[in-house]
Amino acid sequence: xxxxxxxxxxxxxxxILTIDRPKALNALNxxxxxxxxxxxxxxxxxxxxxxxxxxxxxxxxxxxxxxxxASISAAQAREFAALGHRAxxxxxxxxxxxxxxxxxxxxxxxxxxxxxCDLIYASEKAKLGLPEVSLGVIPGFGGTQRLTRVxxxxxxxxxxxxxxxxxxxxxxxxxxxxxxxPADQLLAHCKAVAGKILKNGPLAVSQAKRVIEFxxxxxxxxxxxxxxxxxxxxxxxxxxxxxxxxxxxxxxxGFTGK
Ligand code: CO8
Numbered sequence: 001x002x003x004x005x006x007x008x009x010x011x012x013x014x015x016i017l018t019i020d021r022p023k024a025l026n027a028l029n030x031x032x033x034x035x036x037x038x039x040x041x042x043x044x045x046x047x048x049x050x051x052x053x054x055x056x057x058x059x060x061x062x063x064x065x066x067x068x069x070a071s072i073s074a075a076q077a078r079e080f081a082a083l084g085h086r087a088x089x090x091x092x093x094x095x096x097x098x099x100x101x102x103x104x105x106x107x108x109x110x111x112x113x114x115x116x117c118d119l120i121y122a123s124e125k126a127k128l129g130l131p132e133v134s135l136g137v138i139p140g141f142g143g144t145q146r147l148t149r150v151x152x153x154x155x156x157x158x159x160x161x162x163x164x165x166x167x168x169x170x171x172x173x174x175x176x177x178x179x180x181x182p183a184d185q186l187l188a189h190c191k192a193v194a195g196k197i198l199k200n201g202p203l204a205v206s207q208a209k210r211v212i213e214f215x216x217x218x219x220x221x222x223x224x225x226x227x228x229x230x231x232x233x234x235x236x237x238x239x240x241x242x243x244x245x246x247x248x249x250x251x252x253x254g255f256t257g258k
Contacts, residue, residue: 003038005029005032005035006036007055008043010047013047013048013049013198014048014050014195014198015047015049017036020054022056024062024067025054025056025058025059025061025062025104025105026060026110027064027066029065029068030083032065034087036087036091040087040090040094041090043094047096048197048257049098049198050097052113053186054102057103058105059104059106060105060114061105062108062110063108064109064140064141066135081141084109085142089142091113091117096205097194098116098117099190099194100113100114100117102114102121102123103122103123104123106122107128107130107131107165108129108139111129111130111147112142115142115146115147118209119178119193120176120177121186122171122186123182123186124168124181125168126171126177126180127168128165128168128176130160130163131163131165132160133161134163147159150175150176201234201239203234203237203257207233210226210230211223211227214226238256239257242256
């Protein structure tokens with residue numbers, strides 16, 4: 001499918017998705033959200049990791065598109081929010097690891113997009129925040145819930161109530177981003193992290209993601225049961241046999257994802 005507002009490339013089993021509307025600081029209008037949902041549903045079968053970043057040199061994504069939202073009704077807002085939730089849930093549930101390379105402003109829906117990724121790295125010039133209350137609304141693409149799970153309830157309330165924009169260093173201090181890189185090294189760093197992951201058994205990485213993701217919303221007993229099931233399932237895979245055999249034979253494993 002040809003996209004207007006996003007670009008999707010693949011490099012060595014890493015899919016790189018760029019949100020590319022730099023004139024509007026990559027703001028998410030309906031068309032862009034639809035393209036994202038479609039891209040997440042149809043990534044190339046060869047992609048074993050996904051990196052998301054923003055086009056241009058200023059923004060990751062500066063939020064949902066305010067010019068589109070300014071005059072919509074409550075019913076249309078529900079539809080718009082549902083579209084964002086659907087796209088981001090699809091992203092969150094991808095069976096491959098996902099990395100947000102936050103190269104500039106990640107505000108509102110942009111911060112929420114990053115939060116739906118597994119890992120977030122930021123450039124030194126990134127600014128992150130959920131400024132929706134300054135527009136008279138609240139985050140509508142999962143930000144109130146995902147931010148709370150990442151930084152804790154009180155810090156999430158502080159960020160959402162004040163709408164404050166954090167610089168990258170502060171975002172790292174509170175655990176909202178993992179590491180801060182010079183702007184020209186951000187993408188290379190994300191590719192290197194993806195590269196490390198790619199050396200491991202793809203089924204194991206996928207299973208690890210699944211049990212962490214689903215386990216985080218359950219009590220410890222149920223979550224540990226998920227882990228037990230995931231662990232056992234992997235013993236039916238060729239990758240488990242190859243991984244352990246390679247260790248015993250003192251050689252690198254050749255995983256096939258089967
Ligand atoms: N939507 C639409 N256009 C935008 C957005 C946006 N979120 N952000 C920037 N733009 C546009 C500007 O209007 C401007 O366009 P133009 O050149 O035509 O005037 C262009 O991008 C460049 O922006 P600025 O001139 O403002 O650039 P600055 O460097 O001066 O400022 C900022 C950069 C600080 C990022 C500033 O643009 C800004 O504050 N943007 C808005 C940030 C924001 O409030 N984001 C949250 C939006 S609300 C949201 O995301 C809710 C999500 C849930 C929705 C649920 C739906 C129901």
